[in-house]
Amino acid sequence: MPELPEVETICRALSKQIVNHKIIKVNRLTNLKLRKAIPQNLQEINDSSITQISRRSKYILIHLDNNKILIIHLGMSGKILIKDDKYIIQKHDHVELILDDKSKIIYNDPRRFGLIYLSDIENIKNIELFKDLGIEPLEDQFTDDYFNAILKNKKQAIKLAIMNPKIIVGVGNIYACESLFTSKISPERSANSLTKNEISTLRKNIIKILKNSIDNGGSSLKDYKNINGEKGFFQNSFFVYGRNGKECFICNEAIEKLKQAGRTSFYCPNCQK
């Protein structure tokens, strides 16, 4: 389940391995629909070269030298894998890009919550997918002033607010739970009840945890792997996520879980107030 650190890890690996390579051919391997149908005009990227990889929210942007950008979202179960020319297509492989060195970039997504989209560079700022997205938590715009201004008018639970992509992008369930724990804030508190100090602490902890996870190659739950089939390590650093019934590392009380807007929140009722 890739969140921002996992997507960032993949982007960094792709930057090292596929930039400056030419796409000889793109092949659709299934006719199944992802979140949206795979675009019919994908072959427009044949013979283009990859100039840059970037990320917006959890979207991976593959910049091409023909004024196109290939946008990939991994949803819940999507993977990008780099394989050699002996690779045999597997179940749930949806698209392959064949590069000039004969390597294959495979998009595999069992649950098909992911998305593949082709955009012109000039339209990238205006595309529907990005229009309601909030700020990037690892960029300078994420300040105490911004966070204060947004949260003071929000009645919803703080957990839901920090997972709300209109406010900040990329913070999914794992990192929301972990940053609230580290900040000693209950996930059920209404956003507008937080003090300035708590907001500042939470902001710093969100940034710290995301960066720490990126440094560890992301979190591997179920079968998340990076493009070369390696697991991340940050799951070994969880304080609360998935630890319900187990002892809190700080106070030894039992970690509990609750449902908020259909998502499971993990927290320590003793440490988080």
Place this chain on the structure above:
DNA sequence: CACTCTCCCTGAAAGC
């Protein structure tokens, strides 16, 4: 407008 709920989908794991 603000917010919640439901659905999409498959595979792993828990329950019976």
Place this chain on the structure above:
DNA sequence: TGCTTTCAGGGAGAGT
């Protein structure tokens, strides 16, 4: 052991 049920959750769209 084997079948059934539950759960995971990002995002879209419907509903309150």
